[in-house]
Amino acid sequence: MNKTLLSQSLRVGITFGVIHLFLLLIGFNAMLGSLFADIARVKQSGSIPASIFLVLYCALLGVWAGYSAAKKEDANVFGRKLVRGLIAGTVAGLISAVVSIIFAVLVTNKIDPRKYLAVLSLDFMRASLFNLPVVQGVAANFGVLAGAGLAGGLLTALSSFSKVKHAWKNFAGLVKGGLEKIRYCTSGKYHLLFKIIFLVVLAAAIFFLPTKWGSYWNYVIGTVGIYVILGLGLNLIVGLSGQLVLGYIAFFAIGAYTMALLNAPEPHNLMWGFWPALALGVVLAAFAGILLGLPLMRLRGDYLAIVTLGFGEIIRILLKSDLMTSFTGGPRGIQDIKGPTIFGQPFNTDVNFMYLIIGGVLISMFIYNRLKHSRTGRAWLSIREDETVARASGVNTVKYKLLALALGAAFAGLAGGIFASRNQFTGPDEHALMASINVLSLIIVGGMGNIPGTILGAFALKGLPEILREFANFRLLAFGALLVVMMLSRPEGLIPSRRPTLQIPEDPQSDEENKEVSHVD
Amino acid sequence: MNESVPLPIARKGSQLLKYLRPTFGVVVLLFILYRLYSVLVIRHEYGADTWTRLLITGLIIGGVYALIAIGYTLVYGILFMINFAHGEVMMLGAYAGFFVFEALKSIKVSSEPPLNFSNANPVISIIIAFAVGMTVSALSGFLLEKIAYRPLRKAPRLVPLISAIGASIFLQNAAQLLFSPQLRDVTNPEILRRGIGWKILINGSNVIIPYTGVFTFALSILLLIGLYIIVRKTKLGRAMRAVALDKKTAALMGIDVDKTISQTFLISGALAGAAGVMWGIHNGLVYYFVGFIPGIKAFTAAVLGGIGNLPGAMLGGLFLGLIESMGPAALGINFQLKDVLAFAILILVLTFRPSGLLGEVLSEEKV
Numbered sequence: 031m032n033k034t035l036l037s038q039s040l041r042v043g044i045t046f047g048v049i050h051l052f053l054l055l056i057g058f059n060a061m062l063g064s065l066f067a068d069i070a071r072v073k074q075s076g077s078i079p080a081s082i083f084l085v086l087y088c089a090l091l092g093v094w095a096g097y098s099a100a101k102k103e104d105a106n107v108f109g110r111k112l113v114r115g116l117i118a119g120t121v122a123g124l125i126s127a128v129v130s131i132i133f134a135v136l137v138t139n140k141i142d143p144r145k146y147l148a149v150l151s152l153d154f155m156r157a158s159l160f161n162l163p164v165v166q167g168v169a170a171n172f173g174v175l176a177g178a179g180l181a182g183g184l185l186t187a188l189s190s191f192s193k194v195k196h197a198w199k200n201f202a203g204l205v206k207g208g209l210e211k212i213r214y215c216t217s218g219k220y221h222l223l224f225k226i227i228f229l230v231v232l233a234a235a236i237f238f239l240p241t242k243w244g245s246y247w248n249y250v251i252g253t254v255g256i257y258v259i260l261g262l263g264l265n266l267i268v269g270l271s272g273q274l275v276l277g278y279i280a281f282f283a284i285g286a287y288t289m290a291l292l293n294a295p296e297p298h299n300l301m302w303g304f305w306p307a308l309a310l311g312v313v314l315a316a317f318a319g320i321l322l323g324l325p326l327m328r329l330r331g332d333y334l335a336i337v338t339l340g341f342g343e344i345i346r347i348l349l350k351s352d353l354m355t356s357f358t359g360g361p362r363g364i365q366d367i368k369g370p371t372i373f374g375q376p377f378n379t380d381v382n383f384m385y386l387i388i389g390g391v392l393i394s395m396f397i398y399n400r401l402k403h404s405r406t407g408r409a410w411l412s413i414r415e416d417e418t419v420a421r422a423s424g425v426n427t428v429k430y431k432l433l434a435l436a437l438g439a440a441f442a443g444l445a446g447g448i449f450a451s452r453n454q455f456t457g458p459d460e461h462a463l464m465a466s467i468n469v470l471s472l473i474i475v476g477g478m479g480n481i482p483g484t485i486l487g488a489f490a491l492k493g494l495p496e497i498l499r500e501f502a503n504f505r506l507l508a509f510g511a512l513l514v515v516m517m518l519s520r521p522e523g524l525i526p527s528r529r530p531t532l533q534i535p536e537d538p539q540s541d542e543e544n545k546e547v548s549h550v551d
Numbered sequence: 552m553n554e555s556v557p558l559p560i561a562r563k564g565s566q567l568l569k570y571l572r573p574t575f576g577v578v579v580l581l582f583i584l585y586r587l588y589s590v591l592v593i594r595h596e597y598g599a600d601t602w603t604r605l606l607i608t609g610l611i612i613g614g615v616y617a618l619i620a621i622g623y624t625l626v627y628g629i630l631f632m633i634n635f636a637h638g639e640v641m642m643l644g645a646y647a648g649f650f651v652f653e654a655l656k657s658i659k660v661s662s663e664p665p666l667n668f669s670n671a672n673p674v675i676s677i678i679i680a681f682a683v684g685m686t687v688s689a690l691s692g693f694l695l696e697k698i699a700y701r702p703l704r705k706a707p708r709l710v711p712l713i714s715a716i717g718a719s720i721f722l723q724n725a726a727q728l729l730f731s732p733q734l735r736d737v738t739n740p741e742i743l744r745r746g747i748g749w750k751i752l753i754n755g756s757n758v759i760i761p762y763t764g765v766f767t768f769a770l771s772i773l774l775l776i777g778l779y780i781i782v783r784k785t786k787l788g789r790a791m792r793a794v795a796l797d798k799k800t801a802a803l804m805g806i807d808v809d810k811t812i813s814q815t816f817l818i819s820g821a822l823a824g825a826a827g828v829m830w831g832i833h834n835g836l837v838y839y840f841v842g843f844i845p846g847i848k849a850f851t852a853a854v855l856g857g858i859g860n861l862p863g864a865m866l867g868g869l870f871l872g873l874i875e876s877m878g879p880a881a882l883g884i885n886f887q888l889k890d891v892l893a894f895a896i897l898i899l900v901l902t903f904r905p906s907g908l909l910g911e912v913l914s915e916e917k918v
Contacts, residue, residue, distance in 0.1 A: 056728035146650065148731030274709055325575055325902040332633045332712055336850060337901050340894030343847075351887045467716060474713055507724035513717025514699050521703075521710045 039099045039114045043121025043179075046095035050088075050126055050175070054158060057149035059087045061504060078153055081160040085174055088126070092119050092175040096182020103186075111187035112180065119179010127172040134164040240384035248380040250496045252452065255387035256445050257492045260469045261476070261484040262398045263441025268470065269479030269527075270407060271434035272414025274335040276466055277342025281439035283349065283461035284318050285311035285446025290364040290456045297359050304370030304377075308447040315443025319435040327428050342466055349458040363457025367450055383452045390448055394441055395481055401437070402479075410434055464506075468492075471513055477523025486524055576903055583882070590883035597880055600754040605876045611764040611833060613872020614771035618826040619849030620856070620864040621778060622692075622819030628795040628859035629815055632708065635715035636695055637823055638846020639722035642839065644688035644824030646730060649737050649837045651680040656738055673740035677832075681770075684828035685821040691722075692820025693813055701809070719843075726839040734838045737831040739763065745835055763833045774825055775865050778818070782861060791815055795859070844890070848875075851897040857907025866909065871896070 053059060063079035066086055072079075096115030103111050133155040136143060143150045159167030188194060240248055260282060267275050288311035292302040302310075322341055326334060348354055350361050358364070369378025370386065377386070401407050409430045412420040421427045450456040468491060476487025495505045516523070590596060619641055626634045655676045658668035669676040699718045703711040739745065748761035782788035790811045793801040802808050830845070831837050848871060856867025871893060878892045879885065900907065 052725070056725065144731075146653070147729060149728070274712070324571060325898070328905065329901055332631075332708065333854070333901055333905065335712065336633065336847075336854070337898050339847070340851070340897045344891050344894050347888065347891050351885060351891075353885055353888065467720065470713070470716075503728065504724075506720055507728060510717045510719070510721030510724060514714050514721065517706075517710050517714035517717065518699075518702055521706060 035103070035110065035114060036117065038102050039117035040121055042095060042099040042102070042114075043118040044125070046091065046098075046118065047122040047125030050091055050122060051129055053091075054129060055147060055149065056504070056507070057154065058504065059084055060149075060154060060157065061501070062087050078157045081157065081162075084157060085160060085170070088171070088174045089178040089181075092122065092178025093182040093185065095119055095122050095175070096179035096184075097186050098182075099179070100183040100186035106190055108187045111190070112183045115183015115186065116176065116180045119176040119182065122179065123172040123175035126175050127168050130159055130168045130171040133158055134168060138164065236388055240381045240388075245380040248384045250493060252380075252384055252387045253496070254488045254493045255384075255391050256449050257469065257472060257488040258391050258485055259387075259394045259441055259445040259448075261473045261488055262394045262481070263438040263445070264469050265438075265473050265479055265484055266398065266401065266410075266441065267434050267438035269473060270402060270414065271410035271431055272417075273431060273434065274332070274338075275435070275438075276335045276339035276463070276470065277345070278338070278438070278442060278469055279461045279463075279466040280338075280342040280345040281315040281318060281442035282446040282449070282465070283345055283456075283458075284315045284439075285443030286450035286456040286460070287349070287358060287364070287446075288314055288443070289447040289450040290367050291358065293368045293451070294364045294366055296364055296366065297357065301368065304368070304451060308370075308444065308451075311447040312440045312443040315446070316436040316440040319437075319439030320432055323432045323435040327431060339463065339466075342461075342463060346458050346461050346463075349461070359457075361458060363455060363460075364450075365455050367454045367456070369451055369454070378451075383448075387448060387452075390444055394444070397437075398481065406430065406433065471509065474523060475512065475516055477525035477527060479527040480525060483523050483525040483527070490524075572902065579899065586882040586884075590881060594883070596883070598754045598756075600756045600758050601880070602877070603751075603753055603758045605880055606873070607758070607760055607764060609873035609876035610869065611761075611768050611872070612875065613869035614768045615826050615829055615833075615868075616845065616849045616852045616872050617775060617865045617868025618771050618822045618829075619845055620852040620868045621775065621861065622823045623850050623853040624856075624858055624861060624864040625791070625815050625819045627853070629791065629812060630700070630704070630711075632700070632711045633715065633850065634695075634700075634819070635712065635846075636699075636719040636722060637692075637819070638842035638844075638849070639719050639726075640688045640692045640695065640820050640842070641823040641827040641830070641845065642726060642837075642842030643691050643722070644684040644827030645831045645837045645841055646726065646827075647684040647687040647824065648680045648828035648831045649735050651683045652676070652738055652740075652831075655679065669738070669740045673742045676740050677743070681825060681828050685824040688824025688827060689817045689820040692816040692823070695820075696813060696816040701812075723839055723843070730839065732839060734836050737835050737837055739832055739835075743832060745833070761833075767829045767833045770825070770829065774822060778822065779861060781818070787811070787814060848890075848893055851893055854897060855900050855907055857909040860907065860909050863907055863909035867907065870908075 060078050063083035063086070066083040067079040070083075072083075095118045099114040099118035100111040103114055133150075136150075137152055137155050137159070140152065142152060158171075160170050161167075162170055189198070260278070263281075264275070264278050267273055267278070285308075289304075289307045291298055292300050292307040292310070293304065295301075322338065326337055329337060349358050352360065354360065369376060369383075371377055409420070409425045412423065412425055413427055413430060417427055446456075472487035472491040473484055474487070475490055476485070477483025491509070495501060501508070619637065622637050622640070623634060626632065626637070652669060655669040656667050660666045660668055660671040695718055699714045700711055703714055743763050743766060745763055746759075746761065748759045748764070750757045750759055752758075782791060790801070790806045791814070793804065793806055794808055794811045798808050801811075826845075827842070830841065849868065852867040852871040853864045854867070855871055856863025856865070858864075874896060875889045875893055879889050882892075884892075
């Protein structure tokens, strides 16, 4: 028993120590410290915050370590949880102390390891010792983590006290009851009223907000909107019909380049205008979807993913290559794309584009919803669940898979056209593999196959990084880690799709008509 | 349910596909033949010397691809998942090799004449670099499996793939943040200086066979033979093959499935690490993105040879290397487009023969 206590706490401590070391080496502590300093409205010079915020960061990490160690304790014994927290904190602290000894040696000898490890400037290492003299710095590194570990254990132990538990339960029950009440009000007989109020408020917000909040927010939210359209399109392919497509951004590129080539002065000077180019882009993207899909209908899962990834890269390399430079502008891309007009009036301010994007999002949402709840949508779901069974039940799998690809690609074409026109620029590197993976991740993080999930995912993955500029360097790192953690803990996404269920009417007397397959979302 | 789709429509659709694929194949074949004919016979652009050069480049790069492709094939054979982060495992090995050479270079053996450890004992330095690189990569492959894949073994197949993509992004960016995004020049020991080699005279011009290339190729062949022996002759190899065939039965026969899978990741990681160090030695540049494209190419190679099939992956790697170096010349297209060629081959192979050149025909569930 005590052996498991020791080994488990040791393992947690070592894990957190290694995480601490890693975060230190990538300069995460400085970034988070700066964020704390921003929140506390303390001015700082340079990228390294005041020591107090670094101490705060260490303490938070230690508390977390102590908490995760103490959480593993099954027996509800106060002391054991404390001990676990203390052990984990101490071990993490020891690792931190060893690292800080190395830092101290480097600092005292004025060796700058930045040639190999990018963030370890002398200032940074001094800050990691909390700007204290060597011995105190090392001791502080150890002490903060160990103490915080103990505190984490204490916190866990306290929270399992019956009174605290009770209070928490009461509070949770209160919240839950409130939510239930709200849900009751918004459904049932008040359903329509609330829906109308909600829609009116939403419409007002959509109409007035773009004019109020300035061009920066229009840009950020506009980008989110573009990604919502992309996410919905990919959801048709991945979420509904279950085909994993990794080169999705190629269709986006087709839409963007159609818009660019037809509306920019540089390579061809065709100047078709926005709307025909948008329509043509959508059609071309859908056509490309079918063209890619036709030879690949036999493939499933991983193979399809890799092939479409290859397709995306082919498109990007072709756009970039010398072969196409005279046609597509090569690596420089295409500039000065003309904006849209409505009835001869230019329609190209940031507010106008915001409306355009909102319109695109609404149309996409409408089409997506109609498709999902149609016979087509059910056919896709059946293919996703089991293709062989779907085929055996008479679903024309080839037709429906191609349809999903074509429609999803058309969404991407639409998004690409609007995006290129808004940015007045498109280039091959906008369409790199990373963008495809971004879109895929946003629908996975949000919850595959449903609209609220897509919107939430787009905000989380496109909106948040724009707002949290400090995170810029760590964005992709966090993103990769998030994908893994998400798959490990919550593979169905933040807002999981509800599966279609057969509702059996409560009254057995009622006839067949009441039986229906409902798709609740 | 009066909505059910009548069967004839379904048959019509598949019949369309039945004619479409051969038509597509014939068109592609005719196009390739036409290009080959016009470039090789009519234009006759390149002489024997250029072809030899391209052959050498292709073999060298093909050896590296083969090493990485083995990793994909081993893992796919056992878990039926694409280890998307395998290229990043190779990248970590490349960084490890770079750091070892830097460290050994900074050890001064004698000051007059100035001589550092890596030039004084080149063989030992190279051995150390490979040992460290392979260890680092093997460990990272092991940890990768343990953290990101093992808990998902029973999940639907999309889930571990996405987890692997996440791990790949994470490792790339971790390396970028740790080691900075700049390109690093790998300093080889003097005997393996880049750009020098044996010269042979073909068609009146010198063709250089670089030492680094010969070293890389020989070592990769050696490692491949070693791996083949491990898989075919040892107890571990037998366990691996058993687990690949049927996990449940293997477990009933007393094989520790988890341990075998871990060992598979260790081995594939070690090979990727060797490939990474070789990449550093031969190409000379190491950066955080270095594993990505070779990773995808190596996957192509594994598919080309028939995924899950060891000799297939080796042959596929060499074949892909050759196609990449000689293909653009033979088809008369720009060398910038060699990646397009590689991916196009992937699409063609999967369209016409998803089981690869050597692979057995897989059931649809596996594909």
